[in-house]
Amino acid sequence: MIVLRPEAFLERPSCVLLDLDNTLYDYAECNKAGMTAARQLAQQLLNLAPDDFDQCFRDARTELKNRLGATASSHSRLLYFQRTVERAGFTSQPAVALQLEHAFWRTFMDRITLFAGALDFLHDLRIAGVPVAIVTDLTAQIQLRKIVLLGLDRVVDWIVTSEETGADKPDPRGFELAVAKFGGVEGKVWAIGDNIACDLESARKAMDATTLLKVTGKPAAPPTAECVDAIFSNFSDVRRLFAKLGTE
Amino acid sequence: MYKASGTVGVKSRLGLGSPTLVAGLVPRLVLALLAIPRTHEIWFVPFLRSKAAIDPWTSFLSAGGDPAAFPYGFLFLVAYQPTTWFGGTLGGNYGAHVGLTLSVLLWELMLVGAIAAIGGDRRGDAAAKMYWLSPIPIYVGYWHGQLDVFPTALMVLGFAAAQIQAWRRSGMLLGAATAAKLSMAVSLPFVMLYLLGRRRLQIFGPRFAICLATAIFLFAAPFTLFPGYREMVLGTPEMQNIFAAKAAITEKLEIYLLPLAFLGLFYWAWRIRRLNFEMLWTLVGLAFLALLLFTTAAPGWIMWLMPFIAMHVADRGFMHRVVYWAFAAAFIAIQLTQATGAHLVVGPDLSAPLAGMSPLFRGRALPILETLLLSAGLAMGLQMAFSGILYQPFYLASRSPFAIGVAGDSGTGKDTLMDALQDLFGRHASSRLSGDDYHLWDRQNPMWQAVTHLHPKGNEVDVFNQNVLALVDGHGAASRHYDHSSGRAGLVDNIPSREIVLVSGLHALWSPIIADRFHVRVFMHMDEDLRRFLKLRRDVAVRGYPPEKVLTAIERRQSDRERFILPQADNADVIFRLEPRHASAISDIRRPIDTALLRLIVIFRRGKNFDEATRLMMALCGVYVTESSLGDGRLQVLIEGEPTADDIAALARRLVPGMADFLAVEPKWHPAMTGIMQLIILHELDSVRRKRAFVS
Numbered sequence: 001m002i003v004l005r006p007e008a009f010l011e012r013p014s015c016v017l018l019d020l021d022n023t024l025y026d027y028a029e030c031n032k033a034g035m036t037a038a039r040q041l042a043q044q045l046l047n048l049a050p051d052d053f054d055q056c057f058r059d060a061r062t063e064l065k066n067r068l069g070a071t072a073s074s075h076s077r078l079l080y081f082q083r084t085v086e087r088a089g090f091t092s093q094p095a096v097a098l099q100l101e102h103a104f105w106r107t108f109m110d111r112i113t114l115f116a117g118a119l120d121f122l123h124d125l126r127i128a129g130v131p132v133a134i135v136t137d138l139t140a141q142i143q144l145r146k147i148v149l150l151g152l153d154r155v156v157d158w159i160v161t162s163e164e165t166g167a168d169k170p171d172p173r174g175f176e177l178a179v180a181k182f183g184g185v186e187g188k189v190w191a192i193g194d195n196i197a198c199d200l201e202s203a204r205k206a207m208d209a210t211t212l213l214k215v216t217g218k219p220a221a222p223p224t225a226e227c228v229d230a231i232f233s234n235f236s237d238v239r240r241l242f243a244k245l246g247t248e
Numbered sequence: 249m250y251k252a253s254g255t256v257g258v259k260s261r262l263g264l265g266s267p268t269l270v271a272g273l274v275p276r277l278v279l280a281l282l283a284i285p286r287t288h289e290i291w292f293v294p295f296l297r298s299k300a301a302i303d304p305w306t307s308f309l310s311a312g313g314d315p316a317a318f319p320y321g322f323l324f325l326v327a328y329q330p331t332t333w334f335g336g337t338l339g340g341n342y343g344a345h346v347g348l349t350l351s352v353l354l355w356e357l358m359l360v361g362a363i364a365a366i367g368g369d370r371r372g373d374a375a376a377k378m379y380w381l382s383p384i385p386i387y388v389g390y391w392h393g394q395l396d397v398f399p400t401a402l403m404v405l406g407f408a409a410a411q412i413q414a415w416r417r418s419g420m421l422l423g424a425a426t427a428a429k430l431s432m433a434v435s436l437p438f439v440m441l442y443l444l445g446r447r448r449l450q451i452f453g454p455r456f457a458i459c460l461a462t463a464i465f466l467f468a469a470p471f472t473l474f475p476g477y478r479e480m481v482l483g484t485p486e487m488q489n490i491f492a493a494k495a496a497i498t499e500k501l502e503i504y505l506l507p508l509a510f511l512g513l514f515y516w517a518w519r520i521r522r523l524n525f526e527m528l529w530t531l532v533g534l535a536f537l538a539l540l541l542f543t544t545a546a547p548g549w550i551m552w553l554m555p556f557i558a559m560h561v562a563d564r565g566f567m568h569r570v571v572y573w574a575f576a577a578a579f580i581a582i583q584l585t586q587a588t589g590a591h592l593v594v595g596p597d598l599s600a601p602l603a604g605m606s607p608l609f610r611g612r613a614l615p616i617l618e619t620l621l622l623s624a625g626l627a628m629g630l631q632m633a634f635s636g637i638l639y640q641p642f643y644l645a646s647r648s649p650f651a652i653g654v655a656g657d658s659g660t661g662k663d664t665l666m667d668a669l670q671d672l673f674g675r676h677a678s679s680r681l682s683g684d685d686y687h688l689w690d691r692q693n694p695m696w697q698a699v700t701h702l703h704p705k706g707n708e709v710d711v712f713n714q715n716v717l718a719l720v721d722g723h724g725a726a727s728r729h730y731d732h733s734s735g736r737a738g739l740v741d742n743i744p745s746r747e748i749v750l751v752s753g754l755h756a757l758w759s760p761i762i763a764d765r766f767h768v769r770v771f772m773h774m775d776e777d778l779r780r781f782l783k784l785r786r787d788v789a790v791r792g793y794p795p796e797k798v799l800t801a802i803e804r805r806q807s808d809r810e811r812f813i814l815p816q817a818d819n820a821d822v823i824f825r826l827e828p829r830h831a832s833a834i835s836d837i838r839r840p841i842d843t844a845l846l847r848l849i850v851i852f853r854r855g856k857n858f859d860e861a862t863r864l865m866m867a868l869c870g871v872y873v874t875e876s877s878l879g880d881g882r883l884q885v886l887i888e889g890e891p892t893a894d895d896i897a898a899l900a901r902r903l904v905p906g907m908a909d910f911l912a913v914e915p916k917w918h919p920a921m922t923g924i925m926q927l928i929i930l931h932e933l934d935s936v937r938r939k940r941a942f943v944s
Contacts, residue, residue: 102869102870102892103894105870106868106869106892106894106895106898107898109867109868109869109898110868110898110901110902145866145867145868145870146867148863148866148867149863149864149867149868151863
């Protein structure tokens with residue numbers, strides 16, 4: 001763990017705002033498995049070659065992102081798959097789109113596991129009485145399923161999705177709604193995420209949050225962004241930092 | 249333990265983090281560069297650098313080479329000669345030594361990867377780390393200079409393949425290991441017992457045996473034609489080692505300890521009958537431990553045992569580590585004093601046994617160390633036997649069959665559920681008994697006008713009960729088969745007792761004498777309109793009965809149904825009640841029912857906790873689940889949705905991972921509500937498995 005601004009870690013936080021995807025579990029691995037399942041099913045159902053499927057999916061995703069902007073529905077796999085099939089030269093095939101979406105998410109969910117130490121860290125916060133909110137993009141239906149599957153609903157106090165706020169991060173409304181759900185916060189807010197612009201910079205601007213960047217692998221040299229206070233790859237390091245703050 | 253994650257085959261990853269990898273790599277590389285083992289110097293390098301020939305053994309001997317220089321066959325040449333030759337070309341004998349050692353390192357990395365794969369998510373990394381940081385392989389491979397890591401890696405890769413049911417590959421790898429080093433054959437009897445003892449695995453026996461025999465023949469047989477091979481490889485005195493350790497019973501009576509230990513282990517494995525992979529692994533480890541303790545073992549032999557020790561000690565408690573370190577310290581101390589070492593490129597020549605250098609290493613020192621090695625080895629063997637077999641949940645849970653009893657009225661889906669359960673556990677591993685085979689009279693018999701099938705008096709309930717008890721107690725049963733199309737009972741059929749006993753019938757939970765013996769009691773209930781609909785479709789379309797006769801029979805049976813069938817629900821652990829979500833689902837008897845229009849209500853006995861399953865069903869595959877409590881405190885769960893077979897399989901992997909050993913090699917999961925029923929029964933059985941292991 002690299003602490004870039006030690007003065008930001010002089011006291012325990014009053015609350016913690018956590019990102020979900022790729023912060024608490026390995027999103028890339030799950031997404032890859034889900035896409036493999038969807039690709040295979042598309043080949044089976046539509047005789048769509050894997051390369052063609054990938055190309056159509058990329059195009060569909062870009063098209064929908066451009067059209068919908070930074071909203072929850074712009075992440076919808078159901079829309080992506082519906083449009084993928086259409087871009088592949090078929091008319092709308094709702095049953096196929098639903099099947100592809102189902103195959104994607106089931107495989108995705110089947111692969112999902114929390115990063116080592118993440119649950120222990122959340123238990124530490126619970127025991128210390130520090131409230132926790134997950135602030136995440138994407139639709140509530142799928143994010144809540146992930147949260148239940150990972151058992152996070154037992155250790156997290158509040159959940160805010162971009163579907164609920166109407167805008168994806170870095171729009172500050174997600175962080176503001178989370179703090180409102182806490183009933184207001186006095187003291188320091190910790191924001192933890194894997195994306196500097198969306199998870200950290202925005203929280204810093206909105207509520208002067210102390211920011212912790214989750215990275216994969218060895219924490220690298222300090223990023224150029226000034227809004228990162230600490231970089232970590234393993235939640236056990238954050239646990240140690242948090243425990244230390246309790247004793248000082 | 250010991251579950252390879254996924255079905256992608258042996259993991260390529262090493263299971264080692266960077267610091268651990270470096271910590272083990274540094275001493276190996278330092279020794280590879282600075283220490284030249286005497287075995288390399290006088291034996292392996294001269295042989296591997298000798299003139300290329302089709303028969304290198306005879307050619308080497310003809311040139312005056314030492315017959316003890318390379319007691320290994322063709323596969324060892326393939327494994328070690330390329331890098332040795334390349335190193336020799338670049339740097340003479342020193343370069344050849346470095347090249348040879350790099351091959352040792354390469355095979356060690358393969359071995360570590362295979363250990364990590366076998367240990368799986370739970371213990372793989374710890375076992376790989378345990379091996380990699382252990383001083384024993386470093387001493388054996390880089391100081392004493394032995395090459396045994398190669399056949400060991402082949403053997404462990406063979407086990408990793410067996411673990412994921414890749415039996416052809418396993419046969420080839422174990423055959424290659426045996427062809428490379430005959431001692432690897434120690435594992436084969438146990439693998440065969442493993443395959444023969446589990447009915448679900450028996451189908452793999454022939455393909456494994458064919459691949460094994462093919463590999464042994466291909467990689468060993470042709471070379472026996474070479475006289476040099478026969479002298480150098482087959483003429484080694486190792487076979488005599490079997491009789492090296494003996495104990496005197498009387499002055500004139502001695503027994504050989506190694507054959508005694510092997511026979512004892514084999515008999516034990518045979519009596520256990522049903523082995524799972526961990527038990528197989530432990531038995532093979534014990535066999536190699538016996539081989540090490542009860543022979544005058546060469547230093548390299550301990551490499552055969554190292555993967556088993558690493559897995560055994562990994563992630564275990566303090567005492568396991570104490571015993572292991574005592575064993576390792578005694579082994580290395582003995583070998584340093586008694587076996588040849590290495591001469592340092594810079595520094596003293598330490599290639600002679602240290603016993604010759606100092607009186608400290610003579611006298612009682614060796615017997616004391618040998619005693620420590622034997623006692624620590626025996627203690628480790630006991631630990632392995634207890635943790636790997638006697639305390640194994642599978643061992644504790646599989647001493648007798650699991651019995652599942654399914655009762656319910658005609659047309660409620662008992663047979664469908666039985667079929668689904670057989671698909672899950674495999675036909676080879678399940679015995680099935682149907683109450684329909686115990687109707688007293690053929691369908692045409694006029695007695696059915698007086699007594700309905702639902703009345704116990706219309707059935708051979710006592711015989712049915714006796715047969716159920718026989719199967720549950722592990723004995724076979726003789727039963728007639730009732731043919732629904734002809735309405736007549738057929739010839740007597742012998743039903744063997746297998747790992748899972750599946751019993752269904754109108755009265756499966758009627759008699760307490762058998763109801764109490766089932767481990768899971770299921771009662772099939774059904775919405776009455778849906779039952780009539782399904783019964784009409786089945787009896788008319790499938791069994792060919794006239795529709796009016798079916799309806800009349802339903803009405804006539806109503807009284808007996810209420811007296812003899814429905815009360816059995818009180819004895820059930822689980823009640824399944826299927827009902828249509830909408831009346832349109834059962835409006836037309838000519839159309840098969842749309843399963844999407846059904847929902848399932850499950851009622852559990854008091855005290856049942858279904859919370860985790862509920863959460864997983866909702867989260868993993870989007871099934872709608874509503875829990876509520878009935879007036880008497882029983883838990884009722886309403887399930888709606890259409891999970892696919894893959895959904896159910898994914899749910900089972902998360903919910904009941906401990907049941908994997910009991911399922912068919914490729915279990916067939918059903919979609920929709922039948923799949924949910926499969927899952928719930930497996931969940932119930934898992935509770936029984938845990939209870940058995942705990943009680944034992």
